Amino acid sequence: MTQPPPPPPNQPPDPQGGFGAPTPQQPEPGYGYPQQQQQQQQPTEPGYGYPQGAPPVPQPPVPPQQPPYGYPTQPQQPQQPQQYGYPAQPQQPQPYGGYQQPQQPPYGYPTQPQQPPYGYPTQPQQPYGGYQQPALTPSAPGGGKLSAQLQIVIAAVVAVAVIIGVGIWYAGSGGDGKDDEAKGTGGTTQGATGGGGNGAGGIGGGGKEKPPANTQAKMAFQVPQPKVPDVTDVSGSWITDKAYVKPGVNSIVAYDLDKGTPLWTLPLTGQVCGASRHVSADNKVPILFEATKRVAPRYYQQCTEIGLVDLNTGKLVWSTSITGGSAGDQKARFSEVTLSGTTVAAGGTDGGAAFDLANGNPRWKPQVNDENCYDMGYGGGAGLVAVRKCGPYSSQYVLVQNLNPTTGAPVSQYKMPTGVKYASVVSTKPLVVAADVGETAGDGSGISDFFSLDEKTGKLKAKITADADQYAARCRSTRVEACSQALVGNGRLYVPTEEHEGSSGEYGDETNEVIAFDLTTGRTVPEKADAGDKYTLVPLRMDGGNLIAYKAPPYDKGGQIVSIDGGTMKSTVLLENPADKSVRDAETSFSLNGAELAYEGGRFFLSETLVSKAREGDDRNYLIVSFAAGH
Incomplete structure (x- = not known):
């Protein structure tokens, strides 16, 4: 398309006129210092499509404070219904980035002992479910009842203590372009029930993966790494009923599931430089590749070609390129590609473009616009979400737009807070994005906070602070759809904690947990999945209402694949290496x-x-290693 459609009816007019791209940006400044929480909303630059000088949007009232779940409660007066997206208990906010991650020692080997479990209180707690102590009648020394006035004073003191202990949780709507949005909590809230708790309300279960008759695995095959003259990106992998498909050098190769022998090889004009996570129902997948082969001394070519591969036959169904945006009459360059329904969408610093899955015909293309806006990339799957950067270099801001996949028309949008330079889409339905606000993560994870958004209205439901010292999910911050170890399902966000010392306290006894946040309230739910001493849980994907996770092994055992019930968080072993x-x-x-x-x-x-x-001498250069259940 040459011009994008107008914004949705519930949004102000879009002054920009199209999806476009500015001149490619220079590298961003380094990590900065965390921003202090402000006491009140500050005026900010207008959002995408918002007029200058718009009056501030009134904030809904903060709901009344409640005592912690499981504590005796006093009779209360009837309250007004809470505003959508606001939790029942306000709480106090709790105190990876580049493409190539630092080399880590092989996992599973002993490391230095660490602190007690991150994200969980160290003091003795009530059992899960918030067991209630019997209510006591206040009495004075000697057994006499306290006066009414003294009871009021004691109640006030207790209320203040509860507020301090539970913290303050604040959430706000995000579709109005305000910057300093809701502050969430990344800490554990004892007894909080999110989305049914304890497996109630139908949460969890329904997965297709069941334990085989023999869970003891054997190594099925190994594929050595191809010989390359320089660092080569081979990202992407797909599984069909017959093959494991993986990019090679200037090609894509399908390997037999049992033997690892090549079933077919698809030659390409150049190296694969982008691969969709999502596959069509008939096993077709979009890719990006280079127009020519890499040569010395740079071993670099621009990523300009978009294609569709049939994973069943190994054929390139169609391929194309497109001009526009900051590339002008030259081919636009892309860095990632995704699929939603019948739309293939590719984004990068030259802007975003979309193509018809059936024939590769353009649906929209990068365009130049006065607001210096461009689509950095898209999240696909159940929906299509664009992450859009706008404004001059010195004052850029980021928009998250839920799009109509066929037309590209914005259904809703949310302006990310000040200090966000990039955003990554974790899930499109429900809509969850991750960002490093003010570059405060500090650990290269690309995540300081998760944002749970209403995809229909663009309003913020909850902001979840993910302290880098506590949680191990990661996003490649400059990519839109490149997060790992963060799963969305059952109305929850599932993330692993960082490794910490296990229960035995022995040297090398590290472990972790997978915990869940309610996407409506932003609060943790009481259930969690324990890896067990010396194992590390790595969430892989959702399977119905269950999580499929890998348990990275210690130095003397093989790894495991487990299915975790998304409600009860109980694990079932599917495979043991x-x-x-x-x-x-x-x-x-x-x-x-x-x-x-x-x-x-x-x-x-x-x-x-x-x-x-x-x-020289390195005999562990594997491209693929495969394990299969025993027979």
Whole structure:
């Protein structure tokens, strides 16, 4: 399309006139200092499509404070219904970035002992479910009842203590373009019930993955890394009923599920430089690739070609390129591609474009506009969400737009807070994005906060602070759809904690948990999944209402694949890898933060995303390692 349609009826007029791209941006400044929480909303620059000088939107009243779940309560007066997106208990806010992650030692080997479990209180607590102590009648020394006035004073003191202990939770709507949005909590709230709690309300279950008759796995096959002269991106992997499909060098290769032998090879004009996470119902997947092969001395080509691959036949259904945006009459460059319904969408610093899945015909293309706005990329799957950057370099801001996948018309939009330079889409339905606000994460994870948004209205439902010292989810901050170890389902956000010392306190006894946040309130739910001593849980994907997760092993055992009920958080073992040293060495040669992990139908795959020139004497250069359930 040449011009984007107008914004949705519930949004102000869009002055920009189209999806476009500014001149490619220079590298952003380094990590900054955390921003202090403000006492009140500050005026901010107008949002995308918002007029100058618009009057401030009144904030809904903060609901009355409630005592912690499980404590005796006093009779209260009837209250007004709460505003949508606001929790019952206000709480106090609690105190990875580049493409190539730092090298980590093989996981599972002993490291230095760490602090007690992150994200969980160290003091003794009430059992899950908030067991209530019997209510006591206030009495004076000697057994006499307290006066009414003294009871009021005591009640006030207790109320203040509850407010301090529980904290303050504040949420606001995000569709109005205000900057300093709702502050959420990343800490554990004892007894909070999110989305049914304890598995109630139908949460969890319904997964397709069931334990095989024999969960003991064997190594199915290994594929060595291809020989390359320089660092080469081989991101992307897909599983069909016959093959595991993976980019190679200037090609895509399908490997037999049982033997690992090539079933077909699709030659390309250049290297694959982008791959969709989402596949059509008939096993077709969009990719990006380079127009020519890389040559010395730079080993670099621009990523300009968009194509559709049939994973069943190994054929390139169509390929195309497009001009426009800051590329002018030259081919536009893209950095990532995704799929939603019948729309293939690609984004990058030259802007965003979309194509018809059936034939590759353009649906819209990058355009130049006066507001310096461009689509950095898109999140696909159940919906299509654009992350759009606007404004001059010195005062850029980021918009999250839920789009009509066919026309590109914005259905809703949310302006990210001041200090957000990039945003990553974790899920499109429900809509959850991650960002490093003010570059405060400080650990390269690309995440300081998650934002739960209403995809129909663009309003903020909850902001969840993800303290980098506590949580291990990661996003490549400059990419829109490149998050790992963060799953959305059952109205919850599931993330793992960082590793910490296990219950035995022995050297090398590290473990972690997977916890869940309610997407409406932003609060943690009481259930959690424990990895167990010396194991580390890595969430992979949702399976109905369950989570499929990998348990990275200690130095003397094989890893496991487990299914975690999304409501009760109880684990069921689906696969257990051999503990033989040679097999374990192959398994642990992959970095958890730099590899692709996939499980489907009793088969577990680990594959690299980057390969480089082999080092002499290194015999653990695997492109793919596969495990399968025993027979």
